[in-house]
Amino acid sequence: MLDIAIVGAGPCGLATALRLHQRGFRPRIYESVAELQPLGVGIDVKVYGTRELDELGLLEEFRAISVDAEESIFYNNHGQEIYAERCGVHMGYLYEQRFVHRGYLQMLLHRTVLDRLGPDALVPGARCVGYTNGDDAVTLDLRHADGRTSQVVADVVVAADGIKSAVRRQMHPDSSRPTYSGITMWRGTTLMEPFRGGHTILHIGAPSVSSMIVYPIADDFEGSGLTLVNWVVEATRGESVEDWNQTGTVDEVLGYYDDCDLGFLDVRQMLRDAREVYLFPLIRHEPLDRWVDGRVVLAGDAAHAMYPRGGNGACQSIVDGRVIAEKLATTDDPVAALHAYQDERLEAVNRIVLAHRGEGYEVIRRMVEERTGGRRFDDIEQVLPLAEADAIFSRYHALVGQPRPGYAAGEATGFRTAGAESR
Ligand SMILES: Cc1cc2nc3c(=O)[nH]c(=O)nc-3n(C[C@H](O)[C@H](O)[C@H](O)COP(=O)(O)OP(=O)(O)OC[C@H]3O[C@@H](n4cnc5c(N)ncnc54)[C@H](O)[C@@H]3O)c2cc1C
Numbered sequence: 001m002l003d004i005a006i007v008g009a010g011p012c013g014l015a016t017a018l019r020l021h022q023r024g025f026r027p028r029i030y031e032s033v034a035e036l037q038p039l040g041v042g043i044d045v046k047v048y049g050t051r052e053l054d055e056l057g058l059l060e061e062f063r064a065i066s067v068d069a070e071e072s073i074f075y076n077n078h079g080q081e082i083y084a085e086r087c088g089v090h091m092g093y094l095y096e097q098r099f100v101h102r103g104y105l106q107m108l109l110h111r112t113v114l115d116r117l118g119p120d121a122l123v124p125g126a127r128c129v130g131y132t133n134g135d136d137a138v139t140l141d142l143r144h145a146d147g148r149t150s151q152v153v154a155d156v157v158v159a160a161d162g163i164k165s166a167v168r169r170q171m172h173p174d175s176s177r178p179t180y181s182g183i184t185m186w187r188g189t190t191l192m193e194p195f196r197g198g199h200t201i202l203h204i205g206a207p208s209v210s211s212m213i214v215y216p217i218a219d220d221f222e223g224s225g226l227t228l229v230n231w232v233v234e235a236t237r238g239e240s241v242e243d244w245n246q247t248g249t250v251d252e253v254l255g256y257y258d259d260c261d262l263g264f265l266d267v268r269q270m271l272r273d274a275r276e277v278y279l280f281p282l283i284r285h286e287p288l289d290r291w292v293d294g295r296v297v298l299a300g301d302a303a304h305a306m307y308p309r310g311g312n313g314a315c316q317s318i319v320d321g322r323v324i325a326e327k328l329a330t331t332d333d334p335v336a337a338l339h340a341y342q343d344e345r346l347e348a349v350n351r352i353v354l355a356h357r358g359e360g361y362e363v364i365r366r367m368v369e370e371r372t373g374g375r376r377f378d379d380i381e382q383v384l385p386l387a388e389a390d391a392i393f394s395r396y397h398a399l400v401g402q403p404r405p406g407y408a409a410g411e412a413t414g415f416r417t418a419g420a421e422s423r
Contacts, residue, residue: 001025002334005140005154007128007167009036011102011314012300013160014109016321018056021117023329028120029113030152032127032161034145036110038103040244041187041278042217042230044069044201045105047088048402049315050095052322061108066100067216070199073417074364077206078376079262082368083389085414087201092405099201099215099230102314126150128166131157133294156334157296158324160317163242163285165302171293178305181282181357184237185308186253187230188277189217194227195265203362204267206369210235210256211362212267231270240281248279282307284357287350290342297338299324303346306353310360312400316349352400361396364389380416390414 004020006013009031020027045053045066053062069087076082088097113121125145132139140152159167168175194216195202201215214231221228233253240246250271257267285305291298300317323341331337359366368377368384377383390413397404404413 002155002328003153004028004328005030005152005157007140007157007159008032008161008165008300008302009106009110009113009122009124010160010162010300010317011106011109012302012317012320013158014106014113015052015056015318016158016160016299016324017113017117017121018109019321019325020328021113022056023325025325025328026117026121027158028152029122030126030128030140030142031122031124034125036106036124038101038107040102040106041189041276042215042232043100043102043105043314044215044311045098045100046311046315046400046402047093047095047097048400049311049318050088050098052315052318054095055322056112058108058112061112062098062100062105063096065104065108065218066098067219068199069097069099069201069215070197071417072201072203074203074362075205075260075262076365076368076372076377077204077209077256077260077374079204079260080376080380081416082380082384083364083386083393083414084417085393091413093402099217101217101228101230104218105314128159128161130170131167131296133296138295155295156328156338159296159298159302160300160320162301163283163305165298167296168288168298168302171296171298172288175286175288178242178283178285180239181284181307182236183234183282184240185280185282186233186235186248186250186277187280188250188271188274190229190231190270190273191221191224191226191275192229192270192273194219195229198227202262202265203365204260204262205256205365206374207234207359207362207366208369208374210253211365212257214265214267214270229270231267233271234282237279237281240279242281242283244278244280246279248277250274250277280308285353287353288346291346292335292338292342295335295338297324297341304349304353307356309356309362310400312352312356316352320345348401355396355399361393364392386414386416
């Protein structure tokens with residue numbers, strides 16, 4: 001049996017271990033952090049991500065820690081509705097789209113790895129600082145939390161060590177330096193009463209100034225009877241470090257929502273009541289032209305760091321794990337298997353990386369801003385006809401690998417909610 005080492009116990013490394021285990025392998029994960037904590041805020045898991053979790057036998061447990069997404073609604077900066085679509089099974093997909101706390105998802109995968117593969121399947125406090133490819137094996141250099149160094153010899157290394165991947169740096173020493181886009185995300189959570197029944201994602205704002213996305217990630221959070229709501233505000237700002245744990249305040253962005261009246265939610269109050277606020281600059285990592293070096297392969301954010309918009313970073317990283325396991329299980333030569341994974345995934349995922357730098361379907365808010373000069377409108381159908389918005393959404397869903405059911409048959413998929421006209 002192949003000896004497989006995985007670097008990093010984020011969603012990618014953990015899901016890859018579970019996929020490899022399903023195929024009969026016994027991989028071991030080396031994680032730099034001495035004790036995994038449920039860090040991060042919300043992730044919007046698309047229907048194809050939920051399918052992956054079902055195939056891992058985790059659907060019920062995933063449902064227990066996440067919220068079913070029923071509808072997605074778009075507003076201008078005045079709080080006027082532009083467009084709405086249903087999500088997941090409510091749109092006709094076979095799987096649900098669900099909202100989850102990133103840390104809770106990671107902890108579910110972590111627990112499952114320890115249950116299924118055994119407690120020694122994860123080596124915490126072990127940072128990979130380099131690798132050396134040999135003819136028949138690869139050697140990983142590790143630095144441990146207690147200061148020790150050690151080496152591990154494996155047949156294959158899957159590097160899932162995230163946006164600042166040490167393995168990627170070694171594999172691509174000349175790849176261009178990441179550059180700041182000029183946009184920063186303020187990411188946070190607020191414990192509050194649910195809005196619109198507790199299953200809605202909101203997209204708000206005039207993008208030339210600021211955009212906000214809001215969705216619930218946990219009902220009855222820790223027995224409080226309240227909903228934990230995740231929000232992300234994007235606006236221009238000076239550069240800061242690319243660190244998921246960098247904290248900030250909402251003071252700089254509150255003013256962008258002075259005129260925003262949604263009726264059912266006071267977004268300024270929600271921002272003021274934040275339990276935690278993190279800053280995350282949108283950094284451009286240029287797509288890589290290869291993910292394989294000998295017996296070492298990149299996966300997840302290490303292979304394809306993308307702007308954290310729309311949950312595809314997490315979902316695509318989980319797909320990587322399935323494809324790596326499938327190729328290693330069905331190809332005699334492990335190096336050929338790694339290339340087969342790269343051939344299947346690299347081009348398609350790089351297209352998503354580039355698409356995420358643009359606005360994706362969020363472009364409809366900019367179109368409305370431009371067509372109205374940022375002012376209130378009287379009739380949205382005169383500004384952005386439903387059919388025009390529908391075509392934009394259908395193209396995006398197809399790009400990320402989940403074409404809208406019914407669209408090819410000409411069925412209308414978008415809608416406007418009751419009461420949209422009156423605001
Ligand atoms: C602390 C944290 C908070 C996050 N919060 C959010 C969020 O709120 N919303 C969102 O959309 N995405 C968030 N992400 C990113 C998100 O998890 C990823 O985009 C996506 O899930 C892909 O996961 P990944 O496993 O490839 O990378 P990551 O989730 O970044 O996991 C990488 C893992 O590798 C470990 N690692 C790093 N370097 C080494 C090394 N040299 N040796 C060994 N181990 C190493 C890290 O400690 C981490 O556990 C967060 C990531 C982190 C690390």
